[in-house]
Amino acid sequence: MPERVIIEGGVPLRGEVTASGAKNAALPLMAASLLLSGELILENVPGLRDVMTMRRLLEHLGVRCQGENGTISLDASSADMWDAPYDLVKTMRASVLVLGPLVARFGRARVSQPGGCAIGARPINRHIEALEAMGATVWLEHGYVVAQADRLKGAEILFEAPTVTGTENIMMAAVLADGETTMINAAMEPEIADLADALNSMGARIEGAGTGEIRVTGVTSLVPATYRVMPDRIEIGTYIAAAGITGGDVTILKCVPGHLKAVIERMEKAGIVIDKGKDWIRAAGEGRNSAVDIITDPYPGFPTDMQAQFMALMTLSDGISTVMETIFEHRFMHVPELCRMGADVTLSERRAVIRGVKGLSGAPVMATDLRASASLVLAGLGASEGVTEISRIYHLDRGYEKLDEKLASLGGRIWRTGG
Numbered sequence: 001m002p003e004r005v006i007i008e009g010g011v012p013l014r015g016e017v018t019a020s021g022a023k024n025a026a027l028p029l030m031a032a033s034l035l036l037s038g039e040l041i042l043e044n045v046p047g048l049r050d051v052m053t054m055r056r057l058l059e060h061l062g063v064r065c066q067g068e069n070g071t072i073s074l075d076a077s078s079a080d081m082w083d084a085p086y087d088l089v090k091t092m093r094a095s096v097l098v099l100g101p102l103v104a105r106f107g108r109a110r111v112s113q114p115g116g117c118a119i120g121a122r123p124i125n126r127h128i129e130a131l132e133a134m135g136a137t138v139w140l141e142h143g144y145v146v147a148q149a150d151r152l153k154g155a156e157i158l159f160e161a162p163t164v165t166g167t168e169n170i171m172m173a174a175v176l177a178d179g180e181t182t183m184i185n186a187a188m189e190p191e192i193a194d195l196a197d198a199l200n201s202m203g204a205r206i207e208g209a210g211t212g213e214i215r216v217t218g219v220t221s222l223v224p225a226t227y228r229v230m231p232d233r234i235e236i237g238t239y240i241a242a243a244g245i246t247g248g249d250v251t252i253l254k255c256v257p258g259h260l261k262a263v264i265e266r267m268e269k270a271g272i273v274i275d276k277g278k279d280w281i282r283a284a285g286e287g288r289n290s291a292v293d294i295i296t297d298p299y300p301g302f303p304t305d306m307q308a309q310f311m312a313l314m315t316l317s318d319g320i321s322t323v324m325e326t327i328f329e330h331r332f333m334h335v336p337e338l339c340r341m342g343a344d345v346t347l348s349e350r351r352a353v354i355r356g357v358k359g360l361s362g363a364p365v366m367a368t369d370l371r372a373s374a375s376l377v378l379a380g381l382g383a384s385e386g387v388t389e390i391s392r393i394y395h396l397d398r399g400y401e402k403l404d405e406k407l408a409s410l411g412g413r414i415w416r417t418g419g
């Protein structure tokens with residue numbers, strides 16, 4: 001029997017929980033190890049399936065990967081491969097993050113085209129156009145993107161719209177390029193600033209990361225460094241929602257509250273009482289929330305990665321709310337599953353209308369992608385009757401470190417079965 005998560009809801013969560021390192025910061029940081037001949041030590045690396053996949057990919061490329069339990073050492077001194085095969089890229093799109101570093105360090109890369117996924121088409125044309133602007137020759141063959149350049153040249157790159165991994169890929173490529181690269185309309189997510197801080201500690205010269213304009217002055221080589229991965233703002237937002245939907249009182253430790261401004265603003269508007277200090281957030285809920293609309297946007301807007309979780313919260317709100325998804329066209333796979341639990345949600349294209357209901361009831365449901373799984377967990381915790389049984393939980397394990405155990409430590413009746 002495949003592994004499932006079982007939840008008996010209706011229990012207010014209480015206590016303290018520590019945020020893990022951020023998946024979407026750890027993955028580009030791991031890829032950055034390819035840029036140097038020497039050791040990159042990363043601390044606070046979350047134990048996730050996606051991290052394991054990136055590790056397998058780096059090992060395939062010849063990177064020596066050592067360590068467990070949060071600290072890993074990556075050494076690409078004898079990396080000798082330059083291809084990211086289909087099998088790995090198809091299970092994790094973030095594999096495309098090796099494209100920039102491979103071309104920058106070895107002058108060539110062959111990376112399987114990621115293709116579509118459950119949440120949308122997700123092309124990588126902006127990554128490719130930017131590499132071409134830096135002098136790379138790029139072509140497609142047999143489902144692979146192949147890029148080649150003797151040495152990349154600094155360029156002025158104007159992204160038609162921000163792309164997170166695109167900005168990261170080009171920032172990593174520009175670090176070893178000849179001359180200065182300016183990225184305009186760059187993505188501003190905190191994970192990008194985290195990557196830049198790590199690269200600068202390795203000897204890179206990057207300014208402006210975290211703003212829409214990033215300047216990188218190329219250097220000839222990087223030096224070994226140790227870097228601590230930033231906390232996971234999406235995991236933290238998920239715990240705030242868990243406190244809200246269960247009427248609990250949860251303090252999240254080791255976080256950066258400034259990364260969650262848009263999320264906190266909407267959660268407070270919904271009626272969750274939030275208190276925060278330098279590196280903690282306390283969220284207390286009534287279990288019943290007010291209807292609040294959201295529109296997902298690139299950072300500093302409301303993150304698409306919190307949309308599904310916020311929608312779960314809104315299913316038990318007083319009133320009618322709308323959710324506009326502007327980043328990924330198909331990111332509503334959680335809707336039919338939430339409806340099976342008694343939610344009232346109607347969908348038209350990129351807009352969902354949620355009519356708050358009196359209660360949700362537990363049901364067998366299926367996880368379809370990472371954040372959709374988290375929204376089902378929240379709905380299960382908020383369900384006042386019945387048992388929720390979530391299948392295909394490998395999606396959850398891709399991006400949440402021990403979510404079920406952490407929620408259980410807050411008093412949630414949640415456990416795993418099967419497997």
Ligand code: EPU
Pocket residue numbers: 023024027093094120121122123124125126127128161162163164165166187304305327328329370371399
């Ligand atoms: N886009 C293009 N062309 C490109 C690149 C992007 O059309 O060359 C489009 C995408 O299809 C999408 C939009 O631009 O509609 C923004 O996509 P972006 O490139 O910013 O997304 P990403 O880099 O592939 C990262 C995160 C996602 C997160 C998005 C948006 C990582 C490893 N992944 O993806 O995380 O949803 O940014 O914030 O950082 C998740 O953690 O659940 C997750 C999906």
